[in-house]
Amino acid sequence: MPTTSSPRLSVRSLMSRGASPKGPEGQDVIEGLSRIPRSIPTYYLYDDHGSELFEQICAQPEYYPTRTERQILQRAAPEIATLTQMRSLVELGSGSASKTRLLLDSMVSHWEKQPIRYIPIDVSAKILERSAEDLLSSYPTLSIQGLVATYELALADLPPAPDRLVAFLGSTLGNIPPQECARFFTQVYAALAAGEHFLIGVDLQKDVDTLEAAYDDQMGISAAFNLNILNHLNRRYGGNFVSDHFRHFAPYNATTEQIEIYIVSDRAQTVTLKNLSLSLDLKPGEQILTEVSRKFQVPALRSQLQDVGFTTLEVWTDPQDWYAVLLLQKQ
Ligand SMILES: C[S@@+](CC[C@H](N)C(=O)[O-])C[C@H]1O[C@@H](n2cnc3c(N)ncnc32)[C@H](O)[C@@H]1O
The missing domain is CATH 3.40.50.150 (Vaccinia Virus protein VP39)
Structure with missing residues (x-):
């Protein structure tokens, strides 16, 4: 169109065909968040504000x-x-x-x-x-x-x-x-x-210091970019994530040779994505992978x-x- x-x-x-030929709109979010360890597909970082x-x-x-x-x-x-x-x-x-x-x-x-x-x-x-x-x-x-x-x-x-x-x-x-x-x-x-x-x-x-600094800048822009994925999911799928209840974490993993970017739940919390009929019980410290940078x-x-x-x-x-x-x- x-x-x-x-x-x-x-x-x-x-995009009206769904983001992926693999399934209907939002199926990839359901799969990523239901699996342990949890993840969210990286392209959700890029709504208008994320860009x-x-x-x-x-x-x-x-x-x-x-x-x-x-x-x-x-x-x-x-x-x-x-x-x-x-x-x-x-x-x-x-x-x-x-x-x-x-x-x-x-x-x-x-x-x-x-x-x-x-x-x-x-x-x-x-x-x-x-x-x-x-x-x-x-x-x-x-x-x-x-x-x-x-x-x-x-x-x-x-x-x-x-x-x-x-x-x-x-x-x-x-x-x-x-x-x-x-x-x-x-x-x-x-x-x-x-x-x-x-x-x-x-x-x-x-x-490692140069790598990790690039994904956690002093101005906090990388953190804001990462946490904005929750606002995007809230808007798109009727969610109730509160981004203040999560923090940004982006360590280098020397074994996999990649920066791994997570949002970390800072408390025990239940989050729902109404439009996807998905409810998550998150533990304190639980990590959700949003991006790798190999x-x-x-x-x-x-x-x-x-x-x-x-x-x-x-x-x-x-x-x-x-x-x-x-x-x-x-x-
Ligand atoms: C890391 S940025 C790079 C932007 C630009 N090419 C640059 O070099 O600065 C990744 C770009 O790819 C887009 N993107 C991310 N995942 C995508 C996907 N699965 N399919 C199409 N575009 C995607 C994002 O919206 C974003 O504009």
């Missing part, structure tokens, strides 16, 4: 991934345009698309006045529509076909477009649990034609991508080796 349409901009929502809070996290001094990825892309974007000859940029989890501008700039310089296309995909409709309108006013040769959708729904229904590159920036790959990663790569691979490209930005392993090693990631059929064309890193951007091609 189109939500916006003009000659250069269309935004279509696939705004994420933008604020990106500007915090502790949150190095955004500025490091930006520095790498500033250097690599012209080479990416030349190596790929991309005319269409598909972006998974596009958010505010601020770093995307570096890729669009390089496409515009490469193709000059010829038309280029952008296909942003995000569960958060408002930020997608706002960023699309901003981009249209900056790039006269650009047309945009946005999809409000989860990755899996969008990858199964990508609009045809010439010479595509699928970008997955912000180390959002790290939010996909390891056991789901191979299936995700297979979905991206299946969505591309032979010769098309995949660009991934990933956060690398580093000292920290990668480039050789292992390359080998996993190679198993799916991708060839690595180039890897760019920063001088501290904190972050990497990988350019891959479907053979």
